[in-house]
Amino acid sequence: MTHPRIAHPGLATRRVDAAQAAEWIQPGMAVGMSGFTGAGYPKAVPQALAARMEAARERGEPFALRVLTGASTAPELDGALARAGGIDFRLPYQSDPELRARINRGEIEYMDIHLGHVAQYAWFGFLGPIDVAVIEVAGILPDGRLIPSTSVGNNKTWLDLADKVIVEVNHCQPLGLDGMHDIYYGTALPPARRPIPLLQPGDRIGEPYLRVDPDRIVAVVETNAPDRLGSFAPPDETSKAIAANLVEFFRHEIRAGRLSEQLLPLQSGVGNIANAVLAGLQDGGFSGLTAFTEVIQDGMLDLIESGVITMASATALSLSPPAVERFVANIGLFRERIVLRPQEMSNHAELVRRLGCIAMNGMVEADIYGNVNSTHVAGSTIINGIGGSGDFARNGFLSCFVTPSTAKGGAISTIVPMVSHVDHNEHDVDVIVTEQGLADLRGMSPKQRARAVIANCAHPDYRDALQDYFDRALAGSAGRHTPHLLGEALSWHQRYLDTGSMRG
Template sequence: MGEPVAIDLARFIRPGDRVVIGQGTAEALTLTEALVAQRAAIGPVELFLGALFSSTFRPETSDGLTFTGYGAIGGTARLAKAGLFDPLPAAYSRLEAFFDDGTLSADVVLLQIAPGMDGGPPSLGNCHDYTAAAARRARVVIAEVNDAAPWTHGGEIGPDIRIDHMIRTSRPPAPAPASRPGAVEEAIARHIAALVPDGATLQMGIGSIPEAVLPALAGHRDLGVHSGLMGDAAVDLIEKGAITNALKDEDRGVSVAGCLFGSDRLIRFAHRNRAVRIAPPSVTHGAAVLAGLPRFTAINSAVEVDLFGAVNAEMAGGTYLGAVGGQPDFVRGALNAQGGRSIIALPATAKDGAVSRIVPALSGPVTTPRSDADVVVTEFGVADLRGCSLSERARRMAAIAAPAFREALEHAARQAG
C-alpha cells in the first residue's frame, strides 16, 4: 500500500480545481509542499484552508494559487494580511453539510491519515472535520499515510471515503503554536475558573487564554471535554484527575474533540487511547448534542466586545484575523444546555494598552449578537449580562474595561441613550 514519496500532482490536479487541505496538525505536509513546488506545472488552483500551523503557504510563493477558508487562523493570517485570503463567513457547523450537499465543491482533497493497526482501517488521525465530508464527494483523494500521526478512535476511515492515491511518510505533524500565558491571561483564567462548576463539560479553543484557564481548573472534579479542539493542557487535567468525563450521559469517560491541536505529547497521549475520540462537526458542534451536555460551559475569545454584549471575533483594523468558527454553535449550545454558560474572554486592551477592546460599537462584523450574550470576562472582572437591560449592560461592561477607558465608555453609553 503506497507509492514513493515523489509525486507528480499535475496527474491529479487540474487548472481551476478547488483543493481542500487538511488543517492544523492534520496538514499532509509532504503533499502540500509538493503542491507549492509544482504550482507552475499544475496551473491556477484554489485552496480551501482551515487553521495553518506550517509555513507551507506564504505570500511570496502564492503565484498561481488563490486561498479561501473559514478563517484566518495561525499561518492563514499571513495570507489575509497580504490580501490573498477570501474568507467564508459561515459557522463551522455548516461546513460539513456544505461539502456533503455540494454547496461547496471539492475537486481534490489532500489528507493526512494514520496507518491501520492489526489489520484494521486507517484513521483520520488528528482531525475529523469537514475535510472528511469533502473527501466523500471529491473527484480525487490523495492520502499521505504518516506513521507519525496518531491512530485515533472515531476517525476510522470506511468505504465511503475512496482513496485514489497514497504516499507513505514518517514525519512529525505540524505542531500547534506554543502559547505562553502572561499575567493578564492568568488573571482572566482565575475569573473563569470561579464560574466553572465541578462536573461541567468544557469547550474551548487554543491560545494563551485556554492555556491559562485549564491549569486554573486543576482543583475541579469530574470535568468533561466536548470541544472542537483539544490541546496539550487538557492532558495535564486528565492526568491530574480533574477531567474524568464521568458525568456525561453520552461518551462517558471519553474526551471528544474534532481536532487535536497540540504537540507530540498530545499525539502520543491520543494514539490508540480509548479515552479520546475525534468526531465530525455534526457531533462536536451539533446543536442538539451540545444542548444535551450537562453544565456545558463554552469558553471563547473575541477581538472586541461592545457595551451591549455583541462580539466581533473576526476582524481588527480592517484585516481578517479570526473566524466565525464554532463560536455561534457553542454559544447557542451553552445557552440551551441545562446549567450551561457561555463565556467570552478577552484582554481589556490591545497594542500595549493603547486601545480598548471593550468598545462603544464594533469596528468589524458581529460574530455573536448581543441577544446571545451571557458572560464577558477580562482581567478586570466579570460582566454577567443575563437579564440585563441595555443601560445595565453598558454599566457592567464599562466596569470590566481598563480603568483608563471607563469614563469615555460611560460617556459613549449616555450619548447612545
C-alpha cells in the same frame, strides 16, 4: 507483499512520490484537504503542488485552486500554496501569515464560516463539487479503511464527496491513535435526518475508521514528518486574573444551584488564556469534569492526565512538542479518555445544546452592549476567522468570552462603544471576562448590560470615557432602548487608525 502501514494489497501498489501524486490536481479544481489547527494536515503533496504552481507562474500560466480544509493548517500547506499564488478561494478558518496577508490584500477570496456548517454546506451542494481530497492518515487497513491521524476535521466529508482521493500515510503519527476516533456515518440530508444518538461526551456512536472506496484512491504517499505545532507560553498575570474571575463565577453558579460540582461539558478555544482557565480549574479543586470541544491543547491534556477531566471529545489534538511527547508516552491512557470525531459532530448545534456545553472563547473586542468581534481589526482586516466559537456561543448552556481589557500596550481598549465587526451579537453572549472583572449579562436589558460591562470589564484608563459616551448617548440619541451616538460610535477605531491609540 504489503507495506506495514499500508495493509491493503491494491493500495500498496499505488505508492508514489508527492510530485507524482500532485499531478492529479489541476488548475481550477476544488480540493478538500485534511488539517485542523495545525494537526493532521498533509505534509508532502501540498509542497509538491506549490512547486508545480511556481513553475506554471514562471511560464505565465495561471494555477490556482479552491482549497477547503477543517480549519487552519501549517506553513507547508497554507503558506506554501499562498506564496505560490495557488489559492483563489479558501475556507473555513486560517492562521498562516502569508495567507492572511493575501486575503487582506484582496488577492484571495476567503469565506469565514462556522466550522459546524462546513460539512452540511458541502453536502447541500453550496460549495460546488469536490474534485480531489488529500487526506493524512496513520495507516491503511487490509480492507481499505483508514486510521485517522491527529485530526479528523472534515475528512469524512471530503472522502465521501471527492471524485479522487490522495492519501498521505504519515509514519510519524503514532499507531496508538488506532481506536481513539469515532466516525459517525448516520447523518442524512433533510428531510431524512434522524436524531444523533449521543448523550454523553464519551459516547461512541460510530466506528474508529474512515471509509473510502479504494478504487477512488489514485495515489498513496508515504511521509514521516510531525505536525508543526507551536509552543504555549506560561500564563501571564493578566491571563491568570481572567481565569480566576471565570473560575470564581463557576463557583458562584454552583452556590446558586445552576451548576453542579462537575459543571457541564467544557468547550475551550485555543491560546494562552484558554490554558490559563483550564489550569485555574485544576488549581480550584474541580474534579470529574468532561469536555465536548474542538481542540485538545496542552491545558486540557494536563487535566485529562491528572484525572480532573475524565472524558474529552474533540476533533483534533493541538499540542506543543513537549505535550506531544507526553501524549505518545501515555497514549494508552489518553485513548481511553479522548474521543476524536468529525467536526460536523464536535461542532454540531444539536449536540452542543443537548449536552449543555460551557463555551469559553477569546475575542478581539466587545462593545458596551455585549456584541463581540472575534475576527477583525478595525472592521476590515481579518485575523483568523470565527472558527467554532459561534457553534458553541449560540447553542451552549453558557457563552463566555474572555480577553485582556487592553491591547498594544494600552493603546487599544478591547471594550468599545460599538464593535467594528459583529461575529456574536448581544443575544448570544452571556458573560464577558477581562482581568478587571466579569459581567454576567443574563437577564439584562441593553442599558443594564452597558452599565455592567463598563463597571466590571473596562480598563480604568478607558472606563470614564466609556461612561461618558453612554451617558451622552442616553441623553442625546433618538432611541433610548440601545443608545448610540452614531457619529461617535466607531470614532475610537478611527482614532486608533489615525494616531495609533484609542485614547482621546
